[in-house]
Amino acid sequence: MSSSAERDFVTAHLDDLHADLDAWLRIPSISADPAHAGDVAASADWLADALRRTGFPTVEIWPTEGAPAVFAEWPSADAGAPVALVYGHHDVQPVDPLELWDRPPFEPTRVEGPDGPELHARGAIDDKGNVAFHLLGMRAHLAATGRDTPAVTVKLLIEGEEESGSPYFADLLRAHADRLACDVVVVSDTGMAAPDVPSAVTAMRGLADAEITLRGPAVDLHSGSFGGAVPNPLHAMAELLASLHDESGRVTLPGFYDKVRPLTDRERELMGRVPFDEQAWLAGPAASRVATGEAGFSTLERVGARPTAEVNGMWGGYTGPGHKTIVPAEAHAKVTFRLVADQVPADLGEQVRAWVQANTPAGIEADVHVPPGGVAPCRSDIDHPAMDALLRSIAQAFDTDADQVLFTREGGSGPEADLAGILGAPLLFLGAGLPTDRIHSPNERVLLPMLYRGAEATAHLWRELATVPFPAR
Amino acid sequence: MSSSAERDFVTAHLDDLHADLDAWLRIPSISADPAHAGDVAASADWLADALRRTGFPTVEIWPTEGAPAVFAEWPSADAGAPVALVYGHHDVQPVDPLELWDRPPFEPTRVEGPDGPELHARGAIDDKGNVAFHLLGMRAHLAATGRDTPAVTVKLLIEGEEESGSPYFADLLRAHADRLACDVVVVSDTGMAAPDVPSAVTAMRGLADAEITLRGPAVDLHSGSFGGAVPNPLHAMAELLASLHDESGRVTLPGFYDKVRPLTDRERELMGRVPFDEQAWLAGPAASRVATGEAGFSTLERVGARPTAEVNGMWGGYTGPGHKTIVPAEAHAKVTFRLVADQVPADLGEQVRAWVQANTPAGIEADVHVPPGGVAPCRSDIDHPAMDALLRSIAQAFDTDADQVLFTREGGSGPEADLAGILGAPLLFLGAGLPTDRIHSPNERVLLPMLYRGAEATAHLWRELATVPFPAR
The missing domain is CATH 3.40.630.10 (Zn peptidases)
Incomplete structure (x- = not known):
């Protein structure tokens, strides 16, 4: 030594x-x-x-x-x-x-x-x-x-x-x-x-966050009298969030990848040299049997070098014990985006709004809150x-x-x-x-x-x- | 008089x-x-x-x-x-x-x-x-x-x-x-x-209810370290609930419609005689610009004579002020089903489980609770x-x-x-x-x-x- x-x-x-x-x-x-x-x-x-x-x-x-x-x-x-x-x-x-x-x-x-x-x-x-x-x-x-x-x-x-x-x-x-x-x-x-x-x-990575509220009826409705005949904001939120990624695991926000600097072959080769025990990583707090994510990238690339969209929270309707037969008035979700060079956090507001608008059904009003700032x-x-x-x-x-x-x-x-x-x-x-x-x-x-x-x-x-x-x- | x-x-x-x-x-x-x-x-x-x-x-x-x-x-x-x-x-x-x-x-x-x-x-x-x-x-x-x-x-x-x-x-x-x-x-x-x-x-109509829990990581994970590379239960829940209805507004549970007694022409004719001001109905507590639901049926038929599935509540992850960059451990949803003759509430347990199983991605564990009973x-x-x-x-x-x-x-x-x-x-x-x-x-x-x-x-x-x-x- x-x-x-x-x-x-x-x-x-x-x-x-x-x-x-x-x-x-x-x-x-x-x-x-x-x-x-x-x-x-x-x-x-x-x-x-x-x-x-x-x-x-x-x-x-x-x-x-x-x-x-x-x-x-x-x-x-x-x-x-x-x-x-x-x-x-x-x-x-x-x-x-x-x-x-x-x-x-x-x-x-x-x-x-x-x-x-x-x-x-x-x-x-x-x-x-x-x-x-x-x-x-x-x-x-x-x-x-x-x-x-x-x-x-x-x-x-x-x-x-x-x-x-x-x-x-x-x-x-x-x-x-x-x-x-x-x-x-x-x-x-x-x-x-x-x-x-x-x-x-x-x-x-950088960070931007968005909070989305979808509104349907003026008040929680009786599902026996209205269910199946008026838009349910929880259904709309499920469809919206299900549309956040495509079948390849790519984020569907319009323009999301436009400014992403592609990984060069050399960068991928350098990342590939980092020893990584994926099974041990999965067996840790992830407690997962599978790794998932954007097609065509390794786990280390996915968590380090690629942008992501993650739903961090969602809620709406009745969440107490038993059941309550309502069509709820509102649904909510919190989403954060990890960004990589050269994405710009300020671009996310428009991208999120465009995505929500394109994926919100008739009869549901969407309110998108994207705070200014974010992390580059x-x-x-x-x-x-x-x-x-x-x-x-x-x-x-x-x-x-x-x-x-x-x-x-x-x-x-x-x-x-x-x-x-x-x-x-x-x-x-x-x-x-x-x-x-x-x-x-x-x-x-x-x-x-x-x-x-x-x-x-x-x-x-x-x-x-x-x-x-x-x-x- | x-x-x-x-x-x-x-x-x-x-x-x-x-x-x-x-x-x-x-x-x-x-x-x-x-x-x-x-x-x-x-x-x-x-x-x-x-x-x-x-x-x-x-x-x-x-x-x-x-x-x-x-x-x-x-x-x-x-x-x-x-x-x-x-x-x-x-x-x-x-x-x-x-x-x-x-x-x-x-x-x-x-x-x-x-x-x-x-x-x-x-x-x-x-x-x-x-x-x-x-x-x-x-x-x-x-x-x-x-x-x-x-x-x-x-x-x-x-x-x-x-x-x-x-x-x-x-x-x-x-x-x-x-x-x-x-x-x-x-x-x-x-x-x-x-x-x-x-x-x-x-x-x-009858009624059956189900509560669904999807589990991913053992604990809430840091989305910077794990996001985009492990299954997120909120994403899985959104996809599951988005799959609850098909593009025609029909419930996708396997076998859901098998025992539904079709409306006869006479029944439809009799229902059609009931005066119904759909615009006034929508303008009430529904506060909706549109009626929606199962294709091929009127609003009165949808709320009276057809079975439905309605998400009454869903929740998971962080729901407080601001944002928290997590991949949450769990997601939850409550769903109720309105049933029509001759559907049997006791059939719903198996139907819900089959639907959840078919629509839950690898790496997510599903727990389905369908209480016995229900309303015929x-x-x-x-x-x-x-x-x-x-x-x-x-x-x-x-x-x-x-x-x-x-x-x-x-x-x-x-x-x-x-x-x-x-x-x-x-x-x-x-x-x-x-x-x-x-x-x-x-x-x-x-x-x-x-x-x-x-x-x-x-x-x-x-x-x-x-x-x-x-x-x-």
Whole structure:
């Protein structure tokens, strides 16, 4: 096994990382619950103190209309050094159902697992673990290179509302665009394919949502007197939602695929190299005997690289015990769409309306609500020289070669497209999570050796990025 | 305008009918609400007293496992006189939403309407009005014919749980089959086509219900990680329910129509004579621009004479504010079927299961719950001589000829098939309701002249039925 000064420093200071995480994870910074607003603020304070301890000369808490973000900056003394901005978040998901946790979610507990030591707590990886490794990584970078300042100017923007949909994040970016100016964004809120599979995320999907109401009779009608002779909104909703996909599993919204950038043969080949045990994946929480979806694509492509439409909820009529013989007045459905580059969330309103209009029978009135905003999809340029720097950094932390680092795609959505769009900088993804970490679920955990590798990789990254010839800003 | 001794008596004693109804309607005998169990018992007591006042020599309150029924009998002194059993109910529907009532539902109020005086109260027609006219009708029969006992033996069975689905009614019939033995059942729980359209119901539809649960993932899944690659139970439910009807509006359950007795040309011709303003009907609570349903049938045929399938409720996934990006674990639907002769409710379990099985995709588990029982459809024999007696009675009350009395069909369902089946007697329907009476809805009312005609018709009926050559029992 090869070694490096960065790894040596990380290895010698693991207790610092453990102590930091232990303290931070005890703060229940649940942004979705107003009762925890004080904890979210305390979490920001804790992180600001930790960044000052680490040596960042500038550390500020930036209030928003919602929860506070933390900004820090450590300028490089080197003239013309590139500027990297780390993105992450310090808020966490709610913990219910609490009874499904094996241990209290805010009392971090170390557990010996099959792949090494794990730390169990809400936020252990999403996203406090991913942010915390930057503290140790920066110290390792400075110690290993013997520098007083980093080889690149490192800024951090750690928001407090990612788990609530980042409602004020774009405003924050626009308000502080000058302070946040950078050559590259390093997103630390994702993960890798497996403990032994060093990989880098290259894309995240966007998101748009729609709520559809179908109205028939003015009031719930007696099905004996009216049933079978007037339009039933539940029948209409069933037919509408059944029309959301065609027989090939493709979404039927007019124009939905027009802006989808097709997967290139090289991208498909790269995705095909990612080890994936479909049967094990199906046997997990999916509890499914079959994989399904858009014809002509693998499961990994379907969840990472293709747009989808998913009915998340539907309701209408009588839902209590027994039966009630009515033709109900209304039916409702909630649908979300995952988008890929270069789809535009703002296009969905018109597409959904056109689809609903084309599939609503006479006698049913449709009301379509598509909130403005949505989340844009984002992607990395895998041919950018900064990507090479990232791959080299990850490879060193995993004792392998850069061409052995695989590319994966994150099926979820976040505010990363705003970072790229508003700040005009390319995206890199460096995260230490695993698909088995149970984020957003009971018993969230982090595999500690993954965090150690994250810390080492970031230490390498600041050195490697200094060599990248970024264009002038 | 012609007259009769029966009408003279009824007209001279309208205040008795008004007083009876006013007292009875003040008792909120809501059988569905356990808090009103005492009121249902009080309603039975009131009716028993009223029957005794009328002169019935036998009046009994029959307890059930649920609410009490009232039984009365007035034997004819004539040897070999036929026996008629009147069916009705003394319980009423709940009154919510109370705020939609213009007047307190249990303070009967007289209102002058465009067709004559109306009485507004819960139960005004359904079914206290329809039962109350028998009190005056019996007195009119006796007075007009100068008899001490009726020309036919008249029994009444007025149950207390019709609005709760008559759960113990069949048991009650079986337990007292000897006391209830009769040549003909006179159902007084329906109505006529319009105030100036004397008519007789000839059929009621049956009812069966099913609840369907579709299960996909073991838990709600993150749609970013799993959406588009595993079966979504809401998608499966939409497709299943969309398959409930074919393009002709026919129900797709295998075998659903096998036992349906086709409408004869004569039946269709008779139904076609019933005046029906479809536009006015659609403009009512249906609030619909279009009539729809099974191809090849009129709206009156669809709601009265054809079987239907109606989704009454469906739900699954996230139904709160905003959106939640899940692939839900379960989807649910409630479906009821209206049945016509000679469909059998017990057949529906197998038919629903076969339909669900044929339309559930791989990876989705279906759970179908079809409760035993259901309600059988029922029909009158329009060629039975007792039907002629009914038509003559109605015609006299409306100053017309028997061949001007139209035949209608009731789309709703009740325990009438049990009466026919368990007691082995033909059904006649004599009710004074109107489609505009808002039964089961706020502001239920009765058009009082319809009740007067009901009282007169029943007075004629006991005389007319005495001439019918019923087969030996």
